[in-house]
Amino acid sequence: MELLVHGVGGTTPEQMLGDPRTVRVTGDDTAAVYRRAEDTEAKDSHRDEPVQEAYVWCNLTSGDSSRALWLVLLPFMVVNLAHWMRPAAPGRHRAVRLYGLLVRLAALTLTVLLVAAACEVALDLVAWQCAGVHDCTSRHSWLAFLAPGVPAARAGHDTWWSLPGRRLALAALAPAALTCLLWYLSHRTWSAYESHRPMSHDPEPDTEGSALALPGFWYGRRIVARLRAAHTAAALLTVAAAVAAPPAAFDHRPGGPAALDVLSWLLTAALLACAVAAVAVVCRRGRSENLLDQRLDRQLVSGLPLGALALLLLTMVYAGWARPGWRSTGRLAGDPAFGTLMLAQGLLVVALAVVARDLYRRSPDPRAGMRGLSGPAVALLACALGGVMSGGVAQRVADWLDGTHALLPGPPVLLTWQASTIPPVLAVLLIVAAGLGMRTARLARAERDRVREEHPGEPEDPGRTHAIAQVRAMAALTDRAPLVVAVLTVTTLVLGAVALAGALATGKTPDGAARRTYDVMQAVAETSQALGSWLVGLGFILFVTWGRRAYKDASARRTIGILWDVGTFWPRAAHPFAPPCYAERAVPDLTWRMATWTQRTGGRLVLSGHSQGSVLAAAAAWQLPPSVRGRIALLTYGSPLERLYGRWFPAHFGPPALAALRRDVACWGNLYRLTDPIGGPVRVPDDTTPEVDHAPLRDPLAYGRTPAHPLPAPILGHSDYQADPDFARERARLLNRLRPELPRQRPEPVEPGVPTGEPG
Structure with a gap:
């Protein structure tokens, strides 16, 4: 079986399984596991392709528009x-x-x-x-x-x-x-x-x-x-x-x-x-x-x-x-x-x-x-x-x-x-954005030469080359996040000291030549205070409006979904009024499903996670008993496991943790693209096992028009990994490596009086 776990922004079971007819196998309206309708009665132990199941958890982080108030x-x-x-x-x-x-x-x-x-x-x-x-x-x-x-x-x-x-x-x-x-x-x-x-x-x-x-x-x-x-x-x-x-x-x-x-x-x-x-x-x-x-x-x-x-x-x-x-x-x-x-x-x-x-x-x-x-x-x-x-x-x-x-x-x-301090912070952010924009432009120029080298013998299309290089350069901005946080931290320290000094100095008017300088600084401070007041009101309105739109519009949700889903992935260990941790529902769901399915059928299982779903998949694999964990193949694609989580949460996703996960699961494969702003290699530091990271996938699949792609192939970036031919090959490779001595899957028993599923 292949258990699919979607990523940021969510999706429907019909999209995940590629079939308009799906059946809910287990779960509720908040989070559930679905199959294709034709697979609900699948008991053929000799089928070559794995049965696919989709775990849909997007309702744990979305829902009605009132949840936008959580942004406060x-x-x-x-x-x-x-x-x-x-x-x-x-x-x-x-x-x-x-x-x-x-x-x-x-x-x-x-x-x-x-x-x-x-x-x-x-x-x-x-x-x-x-x-x-x-x-x-x-x-x-x-x-x-x-x-x-x-x-x-x-x-x-x-x-x-x-x-x-x-x-x-x-x-x-x-x-x-x-x-x-x-x-x-x-x-x-x-x-x-x-x-x-x-x-x-x-x-x-x-x-x-x-x-x-x-x-x-x-x-x-x-x-x-x-x-x-x-x-x-x-x-x-x-x-x-x-x-x-x-x-x-x-x-x-x-x-x-x-x-x-x-x-x-x-x-x-x-x-x-x-x-x-x-x-x-x-x-x-x-x-x-x-x-x-x-x-x-x-x-x-x-x-x-x-x-x-x-x-x-x-x-x-x-x-x-x-x-x-x-x-x-x-x-x-x-x-x-x-x-x-x-x-x-x-x-x-x-x-x-x-x-x-x-x-x-x-x-x-x-x-x-x-x-x-x-x-x-x-x-x-x-x-x-x-x-x-x-x-x-x-x-x-x-x-x-x-x-x-x-x-x-x-x-x-x-x-x-x-x-x-609000206007100065915004000014610093604009300066940082301008600097990153200039760096992205330089990186895009360098990427154009690499794109040309990757397609020798094909007719040159400057517009196509520029588009691919620009997407790659924009995807690399994710790795500059520590710089942005560092600049904001230093700015916050400086402005905090200025605010404290200004509060202490208020009411103490100097005499003589310093009076003119004091008057200028006072005028600047009052202007900044008035502007900051209006910006707060405008920002609050935009904050709530953007949050409401994010829970209704999938594209808007993907824009802020990275920070939001990373923030609410972790349990509330420091602040009880923080938004709730959806993983405290999703991880037990996945763990129970994998453990009970392998116990009932004795079959082989590929845990397939995209984007944030790969983080949930890794967390669920860690929670499995060691005997079950050794029967699981892990397939991750567009995964932020190392690029985001490994760098920002080293105690839990650092190199030792990822190396331990690689040793515990039966096998692991990771797919990524250079055009993906979220996913990347996992860089497992273990040379005694086969390579986890696949070579970067081609994106787009074809540079120009070909017999297989008569129309221009899109630049996919973070989406549609399953459309790449290398995806099916990597999944087949993992299935072949999944302990060949394991017996074929036993038919999954059906408990008396329990329906096999509900129409999705």
């Missing part, structure tokens, strides 16, 4: 990627655990940052600043009931909601609702994805292989539940702290009410104790991969968020207490909180870089992205993305509330400076 969770997904990007370090268990701990703490700061930004918008800008100014509430009539001094029932006094503490308590419902929404999405996807149990088998004795072979790797149910409880509690505590801080500052003044002063200190102590408990949960040991950990810390999972919610409710009651003479003026003290968060994230990223560099020096891999620093770089970009989104949204809302820019103090200075 991009910072969480990116920081989760950093967890899996650590360098390979056999035997360095303590350093590996420290690396995971630092990433989990950085992920926790991102949750706090997102909720703190929501608090800044709802509590500070809306409830504290705008609702406390009559000119602002007159422009926004929906806030009139919160304005102080508005006549109520024809009596000239404040309304019940106009007291500052009650306005804060009411506004706190918005970030609390956001937290509940994140909890709900995480819990729902946790029940749907992390609930699928992999096949149970003993841990692999080979410590030099990949951790993907461990029985508990694709079962992160316990750690996601623990992290969800901790992050939910931290988010609710952030809201509670934002509500409690202003009334506590008022109560601590000399001559303030003693009872409220004592209550504020008790609430502060309770909030700190609960925060320490949440951080302690995050600091506990991470994933249990050596065993299938089926336990759930039910008391912790339910008790910690409920305790934080109770403290939030108490804080809202405390803030709503009447305090004569208390008025909302200026802005809330958000700069120290956001500055502390930014400093904590910087220190965590620096510590992560030190650990990653130490791990890399113990086992250097020249092909690894950024020499082992890809994980810290991606973690920094996740923090920067969260900061830019927070600052941009806060600045955009402030501009919307304060049309004249004279009514409100606006968001904290640090958030304003973070929003101002």
Whole structure:
């Protein structure tokens, strides 16, 4: 049998099997295995061609257009990627655990940052600043009931909601609702994805292989539940702290009410104790991969968020207490909180870089992205993305509330400076894009000579030569991704330092000759801040629109599908609010199907994976028991196993892991094209076995018109590998090498009362 696994963008079973009549053999509407209708009753043990089955998993990552909102969770997904990007370090268990701990703490700061930004918008800008100014509430009539001094029932006094503490308590419902929404999405996807149990088998004795072979790797149910409880509690505590801080500052003044002063200190102590408990949960040991950990810390999972919610409710009651003479003026003290968060994230990223560099020096891999620093770089970009989104949204809302820019103090200075970094980042990206464009043009000119050399004796067609060379040069851009990430990382560091320095220098006007320079810099900063504010609003609209289109349009999905499918391939080991891991459903599906089919029939099986499907195929092969793994042939084509995963995730797809997979499966063949921007050679470092990588396939199949190709052959790039004649030859070669001593396939038994399939 040949089990086909499709790649990025998905496809239909009819397209995969080349037949309009297909039958679902096993599975559901989300992911299933299909056969041709004529093969459902195939029991002929002497057929020469293998029976084909198609595993369709595209519904795991697509679906209705509402899933486009998952793109808003991009910072969480990116920081989760950093967890899996650590360098390979056999035997360095303590350093590996420290690396995971630092990433989990950085992920926790991102949750706090997102909720703190929501608090800044709802509590500070809306409830504290705008609702406390009559000119602002007159422009926004929906806030009139919160304005102080508005006549109520024809009596000239404040309304019940106009007291500052009650306005804060009411506004706190918005970030609390956001937290509940994140909890709900995480819990729902946790029940749907992390609930699928992999096949149970003993841990692999080979410590030099990949951790993907461990029985508990694709079962992160316990750690996601623990992290969800901790992050939910931290988010609710952030809201509670934002509500409690202003009334506590008022109560601590000399001559303030003693009872409220004592209550504020008790609430502060309770909030700190609960925060320490949440951080302690995050600091506990991470994933249990050596065993299938089926336990759930039910008391912790339910008790910690409920305790934080109770403290939030108490804080809202405390803030709503009447305090004569208390008025909302200026802005809330958000700069120290956001500055502390930014400093904590910087220190965590620096510590992560030190650990990653130490791990890399113990086992250097020249092909690894950024020499082992890809994980810290991606973690920094996740923090920067969260900061830019927070600052941009806060600045955009402030501009919307304060049309004249004279009514409100606006968001904290640090958030304003973070929003101002958006135009410089875009400018750097344009410069990088221009540089890559020039390099691509030079590479295309060099490729033209190679294309001419590959087709000697054929009439020259300059247009055809240029098209082939251009596609090859564009495909090579994938290998420049580490450079782009490195440039973005350096830019982020520099702009982060500028933003912090600008926030600290705000309000300190120099004298003398330095005044003119200061005025110029201030004007540039204000222009950048305004432009950044509008770019955030435009970017958010484009973000969601592009995401909705990606789930409806296959071509648009392929454009962003690489990053998205790579990001959601990995389990949620660092951030529980990241989009769910589809592989925790797909890998057990494939493993169960292969293991049960070989056990029932004793037949030979070719596991055939295209693009991202080749990564799922490799992960499923690792999860098979060794006795079954030795009966499997692996055929990959257009595969990013080494080109993307091996370079960016060396601990799990590095040279030792791929070499171990080659030794464990019966045989392995890999096909790729020079015009493919995703697939490439797997470069298995093992000279004792036959070559895994096939020579690069011809693309196009014919340069000019030939009797076999009377019309111009298309440049296929990443698609239609099965249309190449070398594909069928490679599959036949693998079948011939699949343990010739194995008996012919036994007829697959049909259980009584169980239908053979459903029409597809």
